[in-house]
Amino acid sequence: MTNLDPAVIAARFGPRADVGHLALTGEHGVVLPAFTDHHVHLDLFAEHALAARGIAGVVDLGGDPYALARRDPHAVPRPAYAGAFLTAPAGYPTGRSWAPDAIVRHVTDPSRHPGVAGGAATAVDEQIECGARVIKVALNAEAGPTPEPPIIEAIVAHAHDRGVPVVAHAQGTGMFARALDAGIDALAHTPFTEILDEADIARAVTAEQIWISTLDIHRDAPEHARTAETNLTRFHAAGGRTLYGTDLGNGDLPVGVDPREISALVAAGFDAAAVVAALADPWPFPDAVPGVCTFVPGRPPGDERDLGAWLATASTVPIDEISRDEP
Template identity: 55%
Template structure:
């Protein structure tokens, strides 16, 4: 049986998709760049299962910075990380069972001077010293106090001064609304979750789409239909406005599959992403996770690994997410790209 037309495959999945076969087994399928999960917590999962289920690299968005800094620089999963989550005094995730003290860094002073106890610059510098590629802040008003605008702006400025993006967990609650808009106003680069507490105004989403990426994490709401629909509706508007979507699951948050998550892919389809856009969200190298393994800046190559999905892409759209979830990580040199049709 011939391979599918490469041009048809690329029209469906994007320009970096290629029909191929595995040299060791002869199995036919599609080669793609490495897949990344842009929101995980490594201390809460069995990371050894990731590659077998399609995920080559991850972005840890809340972990012990010392433990993350001591990780081997080679091997899978390829890891970029934020280190500790910066939060207001007593703010989220302080006191959470999943977040030991090392995962939380309270910031109380907007000082731009290095070495100030509780200072914004001091907290950012600490994560940088531990090798962070991104700075994460908590704006979870549903679970405790959050930064005021001056302190939030100081953290963002300190991170940007060191060339690092800022990712924020935004969540309204306890009488406070507008956390997503506040993140836009101070120049936060990425939202750790698609906003899910209320439908955002179109003007706020348009501004966000012009300056931010959103990490999807839609499937964490699988048991909360109303919240799930709010998140999907916000992401649908964000995508329509040209926003950049990053595939992410918040892996470690509840009973999520380790690897490519079919539920997340299904929700992305509901939010209006086509197959090529979903693949783009999976292969996006933000914030340099490919480079942590010696890959190039575009994410097209991460230390000689590729994604292999057995079989031809399905012609029925509803079957696409199940097919993508069959991905595995293989050495790039193992894949043979046939010219035969």
């Protein structure tokens, strides 16, 4: 019997948190909903260790749609994906060493008629027919041309008609406003190139725009890190919905729960329950990864600043391998 108190754990980590032990080993710990990393690139890292290190679901935000379509949809980590980046001719990430032609589509026409070369509907339909659960638009004004507003609006409208949300990589002055004006559902990164004012934040929250955190990727870019933290602190305080995401595959990031990303969320004002909510949100799926949960061994730390190191010891385990502790 562990001295962890289920009521205290639920009060701190959210109503779905519990106390239990592994049936085979008897190891005690905290049982949490299955975790998802909402921003990865599966072709840029070895994913085999993710589940053992606490990640049960992933959202690939830029890859070859035909290669992604061949993935087992019932695997753990459960994959969701956007397919190719939709961008302007010569726009980001065209020409990057890590971005072969297969992961980029140039959209040149706002046409919503199927089969139009370079058309918005053509690009969206291709990704969805390959199984995409989200569409990604590249709005990186610091790295080349970006799609004009009529094209973005057509992409968003067509994706919404097909029941799929749209996420944008918004980078550079004015790109956040362009994404928000077009009805973009989610941002692939917390805005990091411009400080948003209170009106910007309020508009995003009112529009129910989702932000994917990706704070740790700025650890070697202090100005971007400060801007992202400032924006996310305001967004979170205003009631905005944030998802945990790391951009795994982009640089030296741990495969599994990233303790630095957790610590950055805490620095932005997230308590333990908010951190777990960001990790356990099943978006873009409506429901959690079936049949599994997150198990974190031992007692949680008393100080939220130590939360990242503790959560980084998590693993994904089948629900039926957990025995619940008696209160």
